Amino acid sequence: MRTRPRRIDEAAATLLAARSEAGLSQRALAARAGTSGATIAAYERGTKEPRLSTLRRILEAAGMRLECRYEPFPTGGGSDGLTREDSRSLALHREIATRLATDPDRVLRKARRNLAVMRRANDDGAADAWFTEWQRRLNGTLASVVEALVSHDQHARDLRQVTPFAGVLSDAERRAIYAAMPPT
Numbered sequence: 001m002r003t004r005p006r007r008i009d010e011a012a013a014t015l016l017a018a019r020s021e022a023g024l025s026q027r028a029l030a031a032r033a034g035t036s037g038a039t040i041a042a043y044e045r046g047t048k049e050p051r052l053s054t055l056r057r058i059l060e061a062a063g064m065r066l067e068c069r070y071e072p073f074p075t076g077g078g079s080d081g082l083t084r085e086d087s088r089s090l091a092l093h094r095e096i097a098t099r100l101a102t103d104p105d106r107v108l109r110k111a112r113r114n115l116a117v118m119r120r121a122n123d124d125g126a127a128d129a130w131f132t133e134w135q136r137r138l139n140g141t142l143a144s145v146v147e148a149l150v151s152h153d154q155h156a157r158d159l160r161q162v163t164p165f166a167g168v169l170s171d172a173e174r175r176a177i178y179a180a181m182p183p184t
Helices: 010-022 026-033 037-045 052-061 084-102 104-121 128-138 142-150 154-160 171-180
Strands: none
Touching: 010 026, 010 037, 010 052, 010 084, 010 142, 026 037, 026 052, 084 104, 084 142, 084 154, 084 171, 104 128, 128 142, 128 154, 142 154
């Protein structure tokens, strides 16, 4: 029996990153936020979506602040404004965000090694600005990395085109994610 890969949405990724960055277990975060560990787990899996007020309360319990903004939908291919390639990239990077939240040391170490190799191979300097941004994010907060991994905005989509996360997912895991995607 083949299991479907877990998709992570922006709220789930944000909660995973905030909890991991705060060094809290699901149970500890739940106690601080006045909810149950099972509820936190469901939010992080993306099987339950928190209200905005609940998301804010949980993030505050993790020592984070929630900032919201609105912007027009991106233009592009599908109903969500993403091209097929962008949708595939986003699906892969959502799973990478899950791995990052559950094992940040391993994933960040891999990304930093990959980034160093990518910089050395960038003879013409064309990707230097993207590499510099990835370096800043990798040395910053998990939330900043997760934002780049799961955001729909054009800048994040462009940034993911030079991802340093090669090898975090196996070929079989990538194929399973693609197979689970709705046909276009």
